[in-house]
Amino acid sequence: MIQTPKKIAIIGSGLVGSLLAIYLRKLGHQITVYDRRPDIRNVEFSGRSINLAMSNRGWTALREVGIEDEVKKIAIPLDKRAIHVAGKPEYYQKYGKEGEAIWSISRGILNRRMIDLAEDAGVVFRFEEKVWDVNLPEGKIYTGATEKGKWKEYLYDIVFGCDGAFSRVRHKMQRRSRFNYVQEFIDVGYKELTIPANEDGTHKLDKHSFHIWPRGKFMFIAMPNMDGSLTCTLFLPFEGEVSFEKINTKAEAKHFFNTYFPDVTPVIEDLTTDFFNNPTSALVTIKCYPWTYWDKVALVGDSAHAIVPFYGQGMNAGFEDIYALNKIIAKYGDDWEQIFSTYQTERKPNADAIAELSYRNFVEMSSMTADPNFILQKKIEKRFAKKYPDKWIPAYSRVTFSNKPYVEALANGDAQEEIMKEIMQIPNINEIWDSEEVDQKILSLLSGKEKYEV
Amino acid sequence: MIQTPKKIAIIGSGLVGSLLAIYLRKLGHQITVYDRRPDIRNVEFSGRSINLAMSNRGWTALREVGIEDEVKKIAIPLDKRAIHVAGKPEYYQKYGKEGEAIWSISRGILNRRMIDLAEDAGVVFRFEEKVWDVNLPEGKIYTGATEKGKWKEYLYDIVFGCDGAFSRVRHKMQRRSRFNYVQEFIDVGYKELTIPANEDGTHKLDKHSFHIWPRGKFMFIAMPNMDGSLTCTLFLPFEGEVSFEKINTKAEAKHFFNTYFPDVTPVIEDLTTDFFNNPTSALVTIKCYPWTYWDKVALVGDSAHAIVPFYGQGMNAGFEDIYALNKIIAKYGDDWEQIFSTYQTERKPNADAIAELSYRNFVEMSSMTADPNFILQKKIEKRFAKKYPDKWIPAYSRVTFSNKPYVEALANGDAQEEIMKEIMQIPNINEIWDSEEVDQKILSLLSGKEKYEV
Structure with missing residues (x-):
């Protein structure tokens, strides 16, 4: 089916927003991406994101628009888990069959690359322009420096909310009647830490493994970066016997690592420094419905279905939304009401399923030893x-x-x-x-x- | 325990807000109640509320502050259900033992009375003053004519959110990390209709019954008012074979009532007129946690736990919150952090339980015949x-x-x-x-x- 070019706004220049921009641009639409934050290509990373694991669904979506090979250049294949059980030598568990692997990739590096690719395709980005309000039936968005200040109004044919778990676009939809919504935090928080590279630039732990230290109610994981470092994440209850609230001094942090993760002791200085420099973040599951408003507005990715990261599927699920949406567009052409209604009907049960699987997988991952x-x-x-x-x-x-x-x-x-x-x-x-x-x-x-x- | 007088703001002058004001005023606190709407004593009723059924928990809370008798004057005891099964004479079902009854009361009339009683006790009401924002840790509220206009700032020791299912105070709490929240609409909507009094001022149906026409997937109910009229509510799916979306003309409405509720035919003119004059409203369950912020802010009533009306417990549950809070205050005196933490720990499981019971009761009520x-x-x-x-x-x-x-x-x-x-x-x-x-x-x-x- 032939598509009539539309004027489309995408709110959010993250991974999902920029990939959606590439897809829609290739269909001939005029795309502007708004983001309240500065261009990620010009800023230092905040260090707040878990390293990503790209798997089959993600690659399929990238392949469709011809950027799989480009992105593989900045990813490291991990074909196994390296399990670090206390008091035992680490042991390996193959993920799948020969040739099957998940790919470790830095969210920041990937995001920069995706924005470059979107710009090459003719997408316009407007960074540091904050969207405060959306007129859903008319497809208008309002931006400005502050919520109470003066706003600019823009009119679009279609608006996509790719603005993540705390989406402004969804927030506007939420105030309508009959909008179902759930946000549920788990009692476990996370903190990102780094294991630096060896002097010669090699990794301190096996480069082609997803490293995991399962400890029952908590766990520590590490994924390799291209530069020889490993991005680690400590998942730990906020409160309780062993918890974030119990670790308040460098001595307590050292004691914690020495007790539960003795094999990371060689880099403990770095870990304890990170521990107090980096924030402790919460983990949330968000579900909502509907995901669309008439033929005007649709949510894609985390804004529609934020999940906990224990299956490594957050980005993959968002990319699959786009891949599925593209197939539906191919089927229904210019009938955006039909496109959006099919999209949400098809994707919602799958989003709920991966939310459930991800929630359950924390128990599975952290009990590997217990x-x-x-x-x-x-x-x-x-x-x-x-x-x-x-x-x-x-x-x-x-x-x-x-x-x-x-x-x-x-x-x-x-x-x-x-x-x-x-x-x-x-x-x-x-x-x-x-x-x-x-x-x-x-x-x-x-x-x-x-x-x-x- | 002796209470140090506090400067307290209550947001919302509904039933829960005004009863809480009476309770706290009697403890010696300085109370200001804010409401975005005009004084309900000066306006005609919107006709959007289901008539209330006051039961044991509600009366207990009113008795505690000595206003039970006053309120009973405007309520009608219903000691039984009158069940109208299609094609059969109506039959009666006693609610409980001898002397047990629920009490029919108009939300509007009760609310007016409660505000009078609160004013008599020394509570200050500020109507048509809209609260747009709350500074939770500092206990500041911000009011103004419009969200984007100029705001006034007020400082309080404690702020209570009694502003209902779509609470602004909760909305502010919801943007904090680790705030769990659910809003879930059911597929059944409702519309309020009226059966007028007979010419001599008597009721067209038995005055001391809760009338119900169970029809499987939908139902019609009627509760008597003091003036001889009955307030009716039609609960009907929004979509489907027999549904609101299928009734779009007077002829369709008449056909609907004649088919399913032939014994209301004598008043069908009034019902069909109401049908198109009155809005169709949605029904939502809202759950959240926590309900409090430090010793500064607490949610009470629907703002903390909105439920569907099928157990007639919405107001009763809100009043019980206040009754329970008062007992906790008596125990912990000036330690508001302890008061709030005990309050939410004690009330949350009960709010979840009545939400579940209310949700299930729609099936029970509408299947009475099926x-x-x-x-x-x-x-x-x-x-x-x-x-x-x-x-x-x-x-x-x-x-x-x-x-x-x-x-x-x-x-x-x-x-x-x-x-x-x-x-x-x-x-x-x-x-x-x-x-x-x-x-x-x-x-x-x-x-x-x-x-x-x-």
Whole structure:
């Protein structure tokens, strides 16, 4: 279908905003991107973002507009987890099959590159221009230096809110009747820390691993950067026995790292300095509906569905929104009401599914060491999946190395959990876990799940 | 404990705001109530509110400050439901034991009376003064004619947000990190209609009944007013086969009433006129947490926990907040940080419980006629409760005629549901429903619920 060029405003020049700009520009639309912040290409990074893990869905969306190879140049493939259990040597866990990997990439570097690519495609960026209000039915936006000051009015055919978890555009939609909205913070916060490169520019830890120190109620992770450093994130409860509120001095921070992460002691000076320089941030899940207003306004990415980062899917889900939207545009041409209604109907259940999967994955990630039953269950699943790879695709693979809908990954994961619950109740499961008997039991339970699709 | 007088602002002069003002004024505080709307004593009613049902919790809160008798003068006791099933004569269902009733009262008339009583107690009201912003840590509020215009600043020791479901005070708290928030609309809307009085001033329907026309996915209710009229509410899905979107002409409205509510035909002219004059409104559940900010700001009533109206508990729950807060103040005196923290910890689970009960009750109310299994279950419960009144207190009675926490009513209701689920699975339950065998089965299931408290 042919598209009539529209005058489109995108609010937010983050990853989702700039990729959406590239897509829509390539369809011939006139695109202006507004951002309240300065051009990220001219500022030092704030250090507040978790390093990103680009996986299948993200790459698919980049490939569609021909920028996959360009972005791969600034990403490092990680084909395995390196698990640092206290008191044991680190051990490795392959993510998927041969050739399957997630890619570590710096949010800041990627964002700069994406804005360059958008500008090359003819997108106009207006940085440090704050959008305070949106007239939804008329497609007008209002910008100005302060909320109470004088505003400028701009008229657009379509306005996209790509302005993140605390979206102004959504905020305006939220004040309408019948707008459903949830924001739910978890009791765990995070702090970003850095492990610097060796003197020769190499990494202090294995470069092609996602490093994780699971500690039950908290965990520490590290992902490699191109410059030899590793970006680390400490996830820790705000309150409680071991928590952010209990670490208030350098001595307390040192004691904390020495106690729980003795293998990072060589770089403890850097970590404790970072600890007090960098902010402690909260983690939120945001859900809302509808995502669109008539044929005028739509939310894309975090503004529609912010999720906790434990599945590494925040950016991937946002990019997949754009990829899906593009397919829908191809189908419905100029009928933007139909485009928006199809878009939100198709994407909303998937956004809810990845929100749920991400929330659950914190428990999974941080328990990797703790519960012997959990470890046994994972061993059984792994053994079975290896033996019957067509019958048991782990949820992680479905989410990370496939483009099939998130809802399917969640449903299949639930079905697998139900089966494993029964398996774990076999009285002598500890002894017979790797027996033919257990395999047969799983196979028979699988055949009972009519709706289970592999 | 003795209270040091504080300078307190209450935002919102509705029922909760004015009752809280009376309570705090009686403790010796200096109280100013702000409201963006004009003084309700000088305006005609908008007709947008469901008539209220005052029950035990509401009366308890009014009694505490000595205004129960005063308010009873403008209320009508309803000791039963009058159920209008299509094609059958109306029949009656007693609410509770002898002397137990809910009280029909007009929101507008009650609100006027409460403001009078608050003024008599020395509360200052500032009507048509719009609060646009709140400085939470400093207890400052900002008012003005428009959001973008010039604002006045006022400093208070404590600020209470009693400004309803779409609270500005909460809105300000919501922008803080780690503030959890949910707003969820249901697919059913409502419209208020009126059945006028007879020429001699009497009611067209039984005066001491809560009238209900259950129709499965929708329902119509009527409550008597002092002047002989009845305030009716039509609850109907927004979209679907029988829905608001399908009724667009007077002829369609008449057809609707004639088809589903033939016994209201004598007043159908009034109903169809109202139908197009009065707005269709949405119904929302709002949950949030925390409810307080330090010792400075607290939310009370709908601003903290808006619920759907199907249990008639919105106002009662708000009044109970105040009653509970007053008890906590008596315990902790001047320690407002302790007062607020105790208040929100104690009230939050109860607010969640009544939200859940209210949501579920729409299904219960509108199915009263539909499902034969449901009717049989209710018959069994009723029979058992009559025979063993100490062992089976219906959830409705716990909510409506008791002051015990809502959480208990919910937990006990769930336990009863579980028991009845088993009872309804007895193969020949249709034949033996009123037998000793069923009684014994219920008794034995009850004894299995260790945590079940009667």
